[in-house]
Amino acid sequence: MPSTSELGLRRSNPPPQSSQGRRKQRLPTLLVDQGTADKFLHEQLRPELLREACDAVGQPLNLRIHEGYDHGYYFVPTFMEDHLCHHAVARNA
Numbered sequence: 196m197p198s199t200s201e202l203g204l205r206r207s208n209p210p211p212q213s214s215q216g217r218r219k220q221r222l223p224t225l226l227v228d229q230g231t232a233d234k235f236l237h238e239q240l241r242p243e244l245l246r247e248a249c250d251a252v253g254q255p256l257n258l259r260i261h262e263g264y265d266h267g268y269y270f271v272p273t274f275m276e277d278h279l280c281h282h283a284v285a286r287n288a
Contacts, residue, residue, distance in 0.1 A: 222254060223255070223285035223288060224255035224256065224257050224281075224285075225249065225254065225255065225256045225257065226257045226259070226277070226278060226281045227242065227245065227256065227257070227258045227259065228259045228261060228270075228274045228277075228278075229242050229258065229259070229260050229261065229264075230260075230261045230262075230263070230264025230265050230266065230270055231260060231261065231262050231263060231264065232263050232264055232265040233264070233265050233266045234265065234266060235266055242258055242260070245258065246258055259274075261274075
């Protein structure tokens with residue numbers, strides 16, 4: 196696999212650190228929707244690990260868990276408007 200420099204890409208600078216060694220917030224709040232009936236939930240997706248990682252670096256996370264939703268076709272369109280509004284607000288902040 197070619198390196199980033201071979202592809203003509205530059206690696207970004209590491210995120211700035213606060214006095215406590217934590218990364219300063221550089222991203223707006225992350226919005227994640229997850230269904231409880233998703234067959235990939237416990238073995239592959241494991242949203243609790245995302246929450247732990249965000250907590251560890253001070254990254255705001257809005258993790259919304261939806262009872263009865265799976266990984267099916269209707270999941271994304273159900274919450275699409277929320278995500279579009281979330282990104283519009285973050286972009287204009």
